[in-house]
Amino acid sequence: MTEHSTVTLETATAVPLPDAQTVTEVEHYTDSLFRFRVTRPASMRFRSGEFVMIGLMGDPHPETGKQKHLLRAYSIASPAWDDTLQFYSIKVDNGPLTSRLQHIKVGDQVILKPKSVGTLVHDALTPANRIWFFSTGTGIAPFASLLREPETYERFDQVILTHTCRDVADLKFGKELIAETKTDILVGEEAQQKLHYYPTTTRETSKKMGRITSLLEDGSLLVDLGVTDFNATNDRAMVCGSIGLNTDIKRILENYGLREGANSDPGDYVIEKAFVG
Numbered sequence: 001m002t003e004h005s006t007v008t009l010e011t012a013t014a015v016p017l018p019d020a021q022t023v024t025e026v027e028h029y030t031d032s033l034f035r036f037r038v039t040r041p042a043s044m045r046f047r048s049g050e051f052v053m054i055g056l057m058g059d060p061h062p063e064t065g066k067q068k069h070l071l072r073a074y075s076i077a078s079p080a081w082d083d084t085l086q087f088y089s090i091k092v093d094n095g096p097l098t099s100r101l102q103h104i105k106v107g108d109q110v111i112l113k114p115k116s117v118g119t120l121v122h123d124a125l126t127p128a129n130r131i132w133f134f135s136t137g138t139g140i141a142p143f144a145s146l147l148r149e150p151e152t153y154e155r156f157d158q159v160i161l162t163h164t165c166r167d168v169a170d171l172k173f174g175k176e177l178i179a180e181t182k183t184d185i186l187v188g189e190e191a192q193q194k195l196h197y198y199p200t201t202t203r204e205t206s207k208k209m210g211r212i213t214s215l216l217e218d219g220s221l222l223v224d225l226g227v228t229d230f231n232a233t234n235d236r237a238m239v240c241g242s243i244g245l246n247t248d249i250k251r252i253l254e255n256y257g258l259r260e261g262a263n264s265d266p267g268d269y270v271i272e273k274a275f276v277g
């Protein structure tokens with residue numbers, strides 16, 4: 001795995017930074033996956049599904065005193081109404097940011113640029129009956145926000161989350177998310193009626209194997225869920241995952257007649273381009 005979209009930002013600012021937030025929770029899932037929570041700036045507003053830049057402070061340069069900060073786009077994996085902000089991350093041993101970020105502990109500080117952006121927002125989709133959240137790997141993160149967002153259930157009768165990973169252990173974050181969503185005080189009751197979870201693995205044996213793109217193309221995803229009328233009238237989709245997933249699913253959705261949407265021009269599906277898990 002590689003770290004995408006990591007940027008370095010050189011600044012002369014000394015710590016504490018105005019954008020520093022405190023880590024409140026860390027949980028490790030596997031050698032390559034973990035989640036963490038940080039405090040939320042009091043004035044920060046965002047729409048469920050958006051991402052922000054997160055990072056760590058670098059050491060001051062011995063001569064100039066300047067610090068290099070490493071920042072990377074991270075989808076916010078908690079809903080807009082939550083008091084704290086959750087993130088779900090890969091760990092890459094030689095990755096400039098996550099090689100260090102994976103060692104954060106409760107009480108540590110991270111940099112959070114509170115300006116949020118993104119295409120995986122309700123404003124970018126027109127109304128329909130069903131919403132599909134297609135994810136691979138850490139691409140599930142924005143859906144951890146949208147699944148706990150009341151608007152998701154107000155707008156759609158059925159909400160389907162697909163999550164494809166290499167191994168069974170990589171699915172744990174998603175399984176816990178589904179359990180928490182179904183008992184959530186705000187959306188739990190509706191989620192129990194409307195939410196369908198479709199996990200698959202591609203390397204390790206599990207109940208359902210295969211890439212979601214293959215399962216959609218060969219019809220088995222629709223058969224498994226009892227969907228006989230997948231089309232641009234009934235269905236909307238949000239996609240977040242590997243570059244391969246984004247490219248392949250775009251073609252499949254367009255073959256079904258779905259049209260890509262944007263904040264400025266709502267449509268039938270949206271793909272997160274800025275953040276790749």
Ligand code: A2P
Nearest residue numbers: 136137164165166202211212213242244245248
């Ligand atoms: P595969 O094991 O067949 O490559 P990664 O761990 O590399 O980020 O991948 C996460 C998951 O995304 C894996 O299960 C991987 O399947 C799957 N994947 C990779 N490329 C695609 C693609 N083009 N379409 C659908 N799924 C993909």
